[in-house]
Amino acid sequence: MLRRLGHITTQLIALMFFSASMLMAEDEAQQSPPPVVPSLIVQTCTACHGPAGNSLSSAIPSIAGLPRDYLRGVMHDYRHGGRFSTVMGRLVQGYDDEQMDLLADYYSQQPFKLHKQRVDWDQAFKGKQLHRLYCRQCHGDLRRAPEPGSPVLNGRWMDYLRWTLQDYLLGVSQADEEMSGALTRLVRRHGEQGLEALLHYYGSARPKSKSSE
Numbered sequence: 567m568l569r570r571l572g573h574i575t576t577q578l579i580a581l582m583f584f585s586a587s588m589l590m591a592e593d594e595a596q597q598s599p600p601p602v603v604p605s606l607i608v609q610t611c612t613a614c615h616g617p618a619g620n621s622l623s624s625a626i627p628s629i630a631g632l633p634r635d636y637l638r639g640v641m642h643d644y645r646h647g648g649r650f651s652t653v654m655g656r657l658v659q660g661y662d663d664e665q666m667d668l669l670a671d672y673y674s675q676q677p678f679k680l681h682k683q684r685v686d687w688d689q690a691f692k693g694k695q696l697h698r699l700y701c702r703q704c705h706g707d708l709r710r711a712p713e714p715g716s717p718v719l720n721g722r723w724m725d726y727l728r729w730t731l732q733d734y735l736l737g738v739s740q741a742d743e744e745m746s747g748a749l750t751r752l753v754r755r756h757g758e759q760g761l762e763a764l765l766h767y768y769g770s771a772r773p774k775s776k777s778s779e
């Protein structure tokens with residue numbers, strides 16, 4: 567009897583192993599394709615740019631959902647010059663072109679999350695008019711998708727945008743000629759107040775959602 571029980575136990579254990587491995591095989595089959603970027607590379611970025619590229623700090627840009635070519639371009643500029651940075655210039659030295667392409671692929675596919683920001687609504691209203699006149703044609707708004715290669719500005723962190731705009735105005739970052747022209751005209755006609763109004767608009771506004779395109 568004992569021997570028989572022993573035999574049954576062995577069979578049961580064998581069966582358990584068998585079904586466990588069946589379950590694992592099924593699990594593997596059901597899993598979506600592996601993420602494009604090995605999680606180890608992304609972990610470095612997550613420390614600053616937040617989960618899936620949605621930054622929790624107003625000083626650090628969210629990079630989720632920015633156009634792929636823009637992401638590639640800006641990382642290239644951090645490495646080779648053209649775009650001022652405090653940390654990125656040094657950081658991108660640690661990645662080769664192939665890894666940067668993978669990172670751009672990955673972040674361009676992540677959904678952008680809107681964060682609440684404190685805005686002055688009068689300024690935001692004024693900023694909306696200025697955006698229409700000077701910046702919308704390339705950067706888009708709730709109704710219009712940005713031009714390929716131009717990053718979305720609606721809904722982005724105001725502090726990050728404020729410093730980034732100063733870098734263009736000081737000349738430590740180079741924008742293309744048309745954008746430099748638009749920015750210079752805006753500041754000449756509307757001064758620092760015009761810039762600040764724009765920032766309140768960006769802080770209050772929503773980007774065009776992908777699904778409504």
Ligand code: HEC
Binds near residue numbers: 607614615626652657
């Ligand atoms: C130590 C913090 C830190 C880490 C880590 C970090 N970043 Fe950044 N990132 C920044 C800051 C700050 C900026 C703004 C530019 C600057 O001052 O360096 C920025 C800017 C960027 C931008 C430009 C966004 C825009 O709107 O133009 C991209 C793209 C970017 N980072 C990608 C990455 C990727 C990819 C990684 C991981 C390989 C990464 N960053 C890791 C802090 C960080």
Ligand code: HEC
Binds near residue numbers: 701717740
């Ligand atoms: C002719 C098209 C065009 C116009 C007009 C334009 N921009 Fe841009 N802007 C661009 C492009 C392209 C880039 C990306 C530059 C790069 O690769 O560094 C950019 C980048 C930026 C960035 C950096 C965003 C980031 O994520 O780091 C800011 C901020 C910005 N523009 C603000 C403005 C404002 C404010 C205006 C209006 C006064 C404006 N732009 C007008 C094309 C334009």
